Amino acid sequence: MKILLATRNAAKLVELRRLAEGSGVEVLGLADVPEFPEAPETGATFAENALAKARDAATATGLPSVADDSGLAVDALNGMPGVLSARWSGRHGDDLANLNLLLGQVGDVPDERRGAAFVCAAALVVPGGAEEVVHGEWRGRIVRAPxxxxxxxxxxxxxxxxxxxxxAELSPEEKDADSHRGRAFRALLPHLEALSG
Structure with missing residues (x-):
């Protein structure tokens, strides 16, 4: 059975394909389907953004569609950058600028108060059918240099x-086993396998 992962992030596509190996589910990316208009991420929560992306993809393609929204919630920043993680510096997807801005913002925070969590909401939308949203969280801390x-x-x-x-020092397999996205995608797998019957 084919499902669409509604993302332009090649790393996320590779990750879900690895997790879906052997499940009978073939994961397509946006490059594998005709282009369709993608609404901007305007939700206040990861779940709202994930659902909106999955709904758009399912409506446009007729395929069961998965989308996720994820980010970093830093305790000392009251959970920010949160849903703004990918555009924290003002430019969407500028990883280095986002990382450097965050490091600057927590520069004076002592080590014992540098807790954080990667958070992921993953949504599955079946055209004309069910919608599922699952969550994954990966707790840890922010270090002072990349x-x-x-x-x-x-x-x-x-x-x-x-x-x-x-x-970034873990192997892909180690990261898949524990990461927020790995946890969320694994929670979705039973729903995907049920679709493939």
Whole structure:
């Protein structure tokens, strides 16, 4: 059975394809379907944004569609950047600018108060049918300087609980096993497998 992952982020597509291996689900990306208008992310929550993207994709393509919205919630910033994570610096998807701005904002915060969590909401929308939203969270802390070259976004400054390495120093398999997106996508798999019957 084919499903569409409504994202332009190649890393997310690779991640869901890895997680779906052996499930009977073939994961397509936006490059595999005709272009359609994508509404901007204006929701106040990760779940609202994920659902809006999945609904748009399912309506436009007729395929069961999955979308996620995720970001970093920093305790010392009252949960920000949150839904604004990808555009925290003012330019959408400028990972380095976003990371550097965040490091500057928590520069004076002592190590014991640098807690954070990556949060993900993943939505599945079946055309004319069910909608499911699941959540995943990955707790950790923010370090003072980036480390590692795996991953993307804020991965180089996030050390998961129980780890000394940043998310960008973990292998893809290690990250899939624990990450917020991995947890959310795994929670969606039973729904996807039920569709493939």
């Amino acid at each position: 480390r590692g070259t795996n991953g993307f976004g804020y991965d180089p400054i996030f050390v998961p609980e129980g780890e000394q390495r940043t998310a």
